[in-house]
Amino acid sequence: MTAVAIRQLSTAQPDFEAAFQQVLHWSAETDDAIEARVADILAEVRRHGDAAVLRYTALFDHLDVASVAALELTRDELKAAFDAITPAQRAALESAAQRVRSYHERQKEASGLSWQYRDEDGTLLGQKVTPLDRVGIYVPGGKAAYPSSVLMNAIPAHVAGVGEIIMVVPTPRGEKNPLVLAAAYVAGVSRAFTVGGAQAVAALAYGTATIPRVDKITGPGNAYVAAAKRRVFGQVGIDMIAGPSEILVLADGSTPPDWVAMDLFSQAEHDELAQSILLCPDAAYIDQVRAAIDRLIDGMPRRDVIRASLEGRGALILTKDMDEACAISNRIAPEHLEVSSREPHRWEPQLRHAGAIFLGAFTSESLGDYCAGPNHVLPTSGTARFSSPLGVYDFQKRSSLIEVSEAGAQVLGPIAAELAYGEGLQAHAQAAEFRLKR
Amino acid sequence: MTAVAIRQLSTAQPDFEAAFQQVLHWSAETDDAIEARVADILAEVRRHGDAAVLRYTALFDHLDVASVAALELTRDELKAAFDAITPAQRAALESAAQRVRSYHERQKEASGLSWQYRDEDGTLLGQKVTPLDRVGIYVPGGKAAYPSSVLMNAIPAHVAGVGEIIMVVPTPRGEKNPLVLAAAYVAGVSRAFTVGGAQAVAALAYGTATIPRVDKITGPGNAYVAAAKRRVFGQVGIDMIAGPSEILVLADGSTPPDWVAMDLFSQAEHDELAQSILLCPDAAYIDQVRAAIDRLIDGMPRRDVIRASLEGRGALILTKDMDEACAISNRIAPEHLEVSSREPHRWEPQLRHAGAIFLGAFTSESLGDYCAGPNHVLPTSGTARFSSPLGVYDFQKRSSLIEVSEAGAQVLGPIAAELAYGEGLQAHAQAAEFRLKR
Numbered sequence: 001m002t003a004v005a006i007r008q009l010s011t012a013q014p015d016f017e018a019a020f021q022q023v024l025h026w027s028a029e030t031d032d033a034i035e036a037r038v039a040d041i042l043a044e045v046r047r048h049g050d051a052a053v054l055r056y057t058a059l060f061d062h063l064d065v066a067s068v069a070a071l072e073l074t075r076d077e078l079k080a081a082f083d084a085i086t087p088a089q090r091a092a093l094e095s096a097a098q099r100v101r102s103y104h105e106r107q108k109e110a111s112g113l114s115w116q117y118r119d120e121d122g123t124l125l126g127q128k129v130t131p132l133d134r135v136g137i138y139v140p141g142g143k144a145a146y147p148s149s150v151l152m153n154a155i156p157a158h159v160a161g162v163g164e165i166i167m168v169v170p171t172p173r174g175e176k177n178p179l180v181l182a183a184a185y186v187a188g189v190s191r192a193f194t195v196g197g198a199q200a201v202a203a204l205a206y207g208t209a210t211i212p213r214v215d216k217i218t219g220p221g222n223a224y225v226a227a228a229k230r231r232v233f234g235q236v237g238i239d240m241i242a243g244p245s246e247i248l249v250l251a252d253g254s255t256p257p258d259w260v261a262m263d264l265f266s267q268a269e270h271d272e273l274a275q276s277i278l279l280c281p282d283a284a285y286i287d288q289v290r291a292a293i294d295r296l297i298d299g300m301p302r303r304d305v306i307r308a309s310l311e312g313r314g315a316l317i318l319t320k321d322m323d324e325a326c327a328i329s330n331r332i333a334p335e336h337l338e339v340s341s342r343e344p345h346r347w348e349p350q351l352r353h354a355g356a357i358f359l360g361a362f363t364s365e366s367l368g369d370y371c372a373g374p375n376h377v378l379p380t381s382g383t384a385r386f387s388s389p390l391g392v393y394d395f396q397k398r399s400s401l402i403e404v405s406e407a408g409a410q411v412l413g414p415i416a417a418e419l420a421y422g423e424g425l426q427a428h429a430q431a432a433e434f435r436l437k438r
Numbered sequence: 439m440t441a442v443a444i445r446q447l448s449t450a451q452p453d454f455e456a457a458f459q460q461v462l463h464w465s466a467e468t469d470d471a472i473e474a475r476v477a478d479i480l481a482e483v484r485r486h487g488d489a490a491v492l493r494y495t496a497l498f499d500h501l502d503v504a505s506v507a508a509l510e511l512t513r514d515e516l517k518a519a520f521d522a523i524t525p526a527q528r529a530a531l532e533s534a535a536q537r538v539r540s541y542h543e544r545q546k547e548a549s550g551l552s553w554q555y556r557d558e559d560g561t562l563l564g565q566k567v568t569p570l571d572r573v574g575i576y577v578p579g580g581k582a583a584y585p586s587s588v589l590m591n592a593i594p595a596h597v598a599g600v601g602e603i604i605m606v607v608p609t610p611r612g613e614k615n616p617l618v619l620a621a622a623y624v625a626g627v628s629r630a631f632t633v634g635g636a637q638a639v640a641a642l643a644y645g646t647a648t649i650p651r652v653d654k655i656t657g658p659g660n661a662y663v664a665a666a667k668r669r670v671f672g673q674v675g676i677d678m679i680a681g682p683s684e685i686l687v688l689a690d691g692s693t694p695p696d697w698v699a700m701d702l703f704s705q706a707e708h709d710e711l712a713q714s715i716l717l718c719p720d721a722a723y724i725d726q727v728r729a730a731i732d733r734l735i736d737g738m739p740r741r742d743v744i745r746a747s748l749e750g751r752g753a754l755i756l757t758k759d760m761d762e763a764c765a766i767s768n769r770i771a772p773e774h775l776e777v778s779s780r781e782p783h784r785w786e787p788q789l790r791h792a793g794a795i796f797l798g799a800f801t802s803e804s805l806g807d808y809c810a811g812p813n814h815v816l817p818t819s820g821t822a823r824f825s826s827p828l829g830v831y832d833f834q835k836r837s838s839l840i841e842v843s844e845a846g847a848q849v850l851g852p853i854a855a856e857l858a859y860g861e862g863l864q865a866h867a868q869a870a871e872f873r874l875k876r
Contacts, residue, residue, distance in 0.1 A: 092856035103563055110553040110565070117544060124797070125541055125811050127548070130790050132824055146861050179860050215824040234679055237824035241672055259872050265865035301864050337837075344841065351837075352568050359562070359841035362873050366866035367842050370854040373563050374838035386570055386653040386675035388836040398826040399775075399789075400812035403782065403797035404805050416808040418530035422617050423584050426739050427703035428804035434697050435800050 003294045006310045008286070010318040011328070023277070023315045024332065026243065026381060031223065038198045038227040045202035050209050056199035061172045063194070068210035073181065073192040081181030089179065096371040097151050097186045103373030104159040108392045112160070116401055123408035126401040131161035132237075134212060135395060136204035137189070138219035138229075139180060141170035141196055147183035148369065152376050152390065153219050154187035160395035165189050166214055168204065170196020196221075201228035205236045218377070218390065239390055243381035244273035244313075247365055248334035248354075250325050251278060252341040253285035255361040260340055261292035266366050267336065268309035269302040275313040277332070279325040286316050326350040333384040336365045353384045409435040441732045444748045446724070448756040449766070461715070461753045462770065464681065464819060469661065476636045476665040483640035488647050494637040499610045501632070506648035511619065511630040519619030527617065534809035535589050535624045541811030542597040546830045550598070554839055561846035564839040569599035570675075572650060573833060574642035575627070576657035576667075577618060579608035579634055585621035586807065590814050590828065591657050592625035598833035603627050604652055606642065608634020634659075639666035643674045656815070656828065677828055681819035682711035682751075685803055686772035686792075688763050688785065689716060691723035693778040693799040699730035701776060704804050706747035707740040713751040715770070717763040724754050764788040771822040774803045791822045847873040 009019050044052040050068040057071065058064045065071060082090065116126025137153040139145070150167070157165050167184050169177075171194040184192055193211055195203060201221075207213025216237035217229060229238045247267035249260055264276035280286050293310070297303050319325040326347055329337060333353035341347060344359035351357060355378030358365055369376045377390035404412060413432040420428035447457050482490040488506040495509065496502045503509060520528065554564025575591045577583070588605070595603050605622050607615075609632040622630055631649055633641060639659075645651025654675035655667060667676045685705035687698055702714035718724050731748070735741050757763040764785055767775060771791035779785060782797035789795060793816030796803055807814045815828035842850060851870040858866035 088856050089860055092853045092860075095853045096857060106553070106555060106563075107565065110551075111549040113548075115544070115548040119811075123810065125544075127545065127812075127827075127829075128786075128795070133790070148857055148861065234819075234821065237821075256872070259869070262865055262869040262872055266863070266869045269863055269865045302862075306865065348566075348839070352571070353835075354837045356838035356840065357566070359839065362844050362847040363840050363842040364847075364854075364869040364873055366858060366863075366869045367847065367850045367854050367873075368838070368840045369866060370857045370870075371850050372561065372840045372842060372846075373557075374565075374840055378838075379835075381672075383672065383675075384835065384837070386835055389565075389838050391565075391836070393831070397791075397817075397822065397824055398829070399792045399822070400794035400806070400816075400827050401786070401797065402794065402801050402806045402810045402812055404801040404810060406800050408810075409800040409802075409805065412805045412809050415530045415533045416802075416805050418526050419534060419586055419808045420804060422527055422530075423586065424740075425704070425707055425804075427700055427707045427744065428807060431697070431700040431704045431802040431804045432808075434694070434700055435802055435805075 004297055004307055004310050006290070006293065007315045009315055011320055011324060012318070023313070034223050034227050038224055038231060041198040042202045042228060042231055045199055045208065046206045053195055053199050053203050053208055053211070056197065057195055060197055061170050063171065063174055068193070068208065071194045072210070073194060078181050078185035078189070078192065081176070081178045082185040085178055085182050089182070093147065093183055093186050096148065097155060099371050099373045100151055100155045101159060104156045104392050108159055112392050112396055119408070121408035121411055122405035124401065124403035127398045128401050129396050129398050131163070132215045132395050132397065133162070134164040134166065134214045135162050136214035136217040137165060137167045138200065138217060138221050138225060139167055139169040140221055141172060141177070145177045145180055147177070147179040148376065149219065150180055150183035150189070151187050154184070154189050156375065156390060156392045157395040158188050160392045162395050164191070164212070166204065166212060167192040168195050168200040170194065170200070198224045198228035201225060201232060205232035216395070218394065239377065239394060240379060240383065240387060244275060245270050246275040246334050246380060247277070247336040247338065248329055248332055249278045249338045249340055250322070250329055250347065251280040251285065252322055252343070253280060253282035254342040255340040257285065257288035257292040258296065259361065259364070260289050261296055263338060263364055264293070264310070264314065265296070265300060265306050266364070268306040268314065269300070272305055272308040272312060274309045276310060277314065278316045279319055279328055280317070281319045281321045281325060283318050286318055290316060322347055323350070329354070333382045335378045335380045335384065338363065338365060355379045355384045355389055410437065442735055442745055442748050444728070444731065445753045447753055449758060449762060450756070461751070472661050472665050476662055476669060479636040480640045480666060480669060483637055483646070484644045491633055491637050491641050491646055491649070494635065495633055498635055499608050501609065501612055506631070506646065509632045510648070511632060516619050516623035516627070516630065519614070519616045520623040523616055523620050527620070531585065531621055531624050534586065535593060537809050537811045538589055538593045539597060542594045542830050546597055550830050550834055557846070559846035559849055560843035562839065562841035566837045566839050567834050568837065569601070570653045570833050570835065571600070572602040572604065572652045573600050574652040574655040575603060575605045576638065576655060576659050576663060577605055577607040578659055579610060579615070583615045583618055585615070585617040586814065587657065588618055588621035588627070589625050592622070592627050594813065594828060594830045595833040596626050598830045600833050602629070602650070604642065604650060605630040606633050606638040608632065608638070636662045636666035639663060639670060643670035654833070656832065677815065677832060678817060678821065678825060682713060683708050684713040684772050684818060685715070685774040685776065686767055686770055687716045687776045687778055688760070688767055689718040689723065690760055690779040690781070691718060691720035692780040695723065695726035695730040696734065697799065697802070698727050698778055699734055701802055702731070702748065702752065703734070703738060703744050704802070705774065706744040706752065707738070710743055710746040710750060712747045714748060715752065716754045717757055717766055718755070719757045719759045719763060721756050724756055728754060760785060761788070767792070771820045773816045773818045773822065776801065776803060793817045793822045793827055848875065
């Protein structure tokens, strides 16, 4: 029943900048012990393949089997899991999958198709867009086992046209999460292995006798998984290294305060390091949200995590006006940005950096997390300044296409030769000159 | 006058697979000494800013100045460099820039525009595409100082709409490359500093009093630069870590052998580690190319590098037919792929993995390197399996847009709540339920 001691700031206070920096401070320091352990695991799996995967799975997941093949989940097992969940769960998974698929199909059409044109000399220029051959999806086990993440990773890959989608998921002591397996069935995962940690990342990156090598690995994981992904980057593609999840609510005071309080909770309940921030120019409204927080928290099963997160990393910030709130939002570049305003389209054009923008009072982040359609894998820790939601584009790559016509070669040859000689690359120059008519 | 001892293989030979693996073998082992040095430099620049940048510039580039401001190249200096080069060079730079700009404008239109739609419930879904605020472009000094790379990095950023483009280029002992400065002028670089190495990457990633912090760093560099980019990844975006350059020529025997020999040279002349491979089903034609190599090499100013590269990493490979050549090409996933055939469009659909595909006898790689229009920054070392040429998309990021209508919230709410309860995230569920009409 104690009030939640969430930080309250005002941009008008003299030490605002320092206090604001403290709120934002989060450092993803790498841990040398984890790095060294992960380097070992990668080297062992690279060298010993299946044998090393089995050894680490026994050691870390207490799962002792005779072969990696015994760790594979068959399509029948996935289907059995799907059949065993409740009809309401089946319907929810299928509706969510259908909406996510439909959104990503639009995304592919909007930005993921091949294109080409010919210039006045008949030279063809363009880009061919092709799917990756095979990708790996890491799905965490344990407390952060989210079936929705299976959909959000596998469906864009599927829509992109990826030939084979390999899921890995740790099942400590053999405990399988039926909703995760059901989601894998709905999402159309090609193969699945109950392997996790750095050993799973290594198996996907290098391939073993049983687990095929993939071209890219996506999906969240713990510190070992993150370190392993960073290390295999280059050998395979990776998506991103996720930090703690964040929500920023930009409110003009028109949304019921309970709704905003619950939206702040929905981020905070993920994890004690998750961050929930409210920016609002209306002091009375901030008080109402604070009161709602205090009133609602005791009803939440995850109240301890929520409280720790709000008190450790949360903030309610009073701004001069909505314009200033937008400017601060751009400095934060939040993962999730709710524009809880009567006029969301007035403010949206000012918002330059965010993973996903939720417009209007009815758009709770949680609707976007599960089923609105857009992806819930989003850039964290300010990386929305330069990166994007996971999407179809992450499972495609592009090849430039160039077909220089004979006429085009006469125009381009002298330009290329001039620049090549300037760079001291005479073979480049002569290759262009050979194509000139004598 | 000694014949070039380039490896010759046939897919029919019994040990082909082993020999082929040996050709492909290239390992980007990290060097612990370089890693440690780079970690120090990054930490020093982060802590001491301009002072550390000055210290390292004096130490590594033998350039002793009073302030980082003295290392800035003014727009007037860039213009003076442009005015001082020959009229032919000016014209070539401007023609190349114009063609590169035009291609990247098409690219932006084809895949880089915002989109949105409303579903049957009036819910808006889409993606907003925005340029990065500020990017840094690393331009190497010394032997690999390529003005064309300035164009290829800066122009896509410009087309994307990036607000500020900061170029860094080392100028050891104060020696400036006039073509690089002229290219910076033509490409419309916003600011330029004569700083290089890991200290330049650190300054761009963290910002100093004089050098502004950027959101992404692109451009090639030596092992120190590559290690520094890898380490600051996450703090800022990076493009890719480039390996040695490669060309694969897929020939059906219809292109003059001298042309193909010169195309192989044009890759080999970059660097002793560069790789040139010919795949061809016609043994007599391979002999003609080999004879052309031996005939032409002595005329090349960079013959020593070319010979070392061809003998160390090159290969002429006889295949059963063109289909097999295409299959092998897909295993290599080359950076540059020339389809030197009378029927390039017959083979192109089979080619799934390549940075850039050059179609037909007139399309020498060098035309693409300088001025055809597409970017010459391409994925190396087989990473074309999962990555793409540098493009406008590298200087943009996307934000999902979601505006759930009141009607939409009634449909989505129960789905989200069902899944959220299944994941044990009650606040997510209640945030959705709060939006339901009671």
